Amino acid sequence: MVFEKVAAMLAEKLECEVSKITMDTKFEALGIDSLDVMELLMNVEEEFGTEIELGDNKVNAVGDLVTLIESKLQ
């Protein structure tokens, strides 16, 4: 559920096929920088109505972000 949402947001931002995005996809490979990840996180916050702080978490791949969001939603 979270992955699908994140993948859809990324696909929309990058204007690419959603099927190209997997849990293992690295943000760097998508040409996404740390500010883009922050922006994505803010959109996710809005979507799920929760506050998510990146804190010290390293978010390199789509899966890292999905895991972080899922942990905050529990």
Place this chain on the structure above:
Amino acid sequence: MLKGKVAVVTGGSRGIGAAICKLFAKNGAEIAFLYAGNTQKAEETQKELEAMGVKAKGYQCNVADATQVAATVKEIVADFGGIHILVNNAGITKDKLIPMMKAEEFDAVVDTNLKGSFYMIKQVYPLFLKQKSGKIINISSVSGLIGNAGQANYSASKAGVVGLTKSVAKELASRGVCCNAIAPGFIATDMTETFTANEEIKNAIPMKRFGQAEDVAKLALFLASEASDYITGEVIRIDGGMAM
């Protein structure tokens, strides 16, 4: 020049901050200003701004308190629907020679002047990032550029503001957000009255006069407007030539 914009000004009830609020309001901006404790002065300023035909509101907030800052910025966004310009102007002095300066006096000045600016920026950052625009103007000081005897705490905090400004500018430049600093010299306000009574200091200024809060406000207006869209990470002295 600022029609449709919402400006947040810290330390906005008097001195340089109030002059900035008034000039921004005159140019069409809606004004949310923060003040530390002088409620009467804040109410006066709010009334003056409202009389200029713009929406304006004062918020009591200690910028050195991160929790208060977060709550206040949230309140402003709810009241005004967004923020486009941030002016970090709130500042205090506790001037003493270093042997007499207590650690707490050093901390208090850094907490308000430097960390207060950081806390404010931290709150508007996501908003500006998302809207891909925004202007951040930090009030530094000539004292932060060239130092000043008796102002170790103040100078350090204002030099810190310069570093903060440049880092923010670099972080957000690709997102259309500008962050610049103003470094005033001796401006005649309540905060500087011990200096501005001094003829010797006046004579050390090439222009032989103290600046007015309105002089600083005009520069802030330029930095808040589209006229400065290609300027970021810059520190502009406004000091009658004192520190050149």
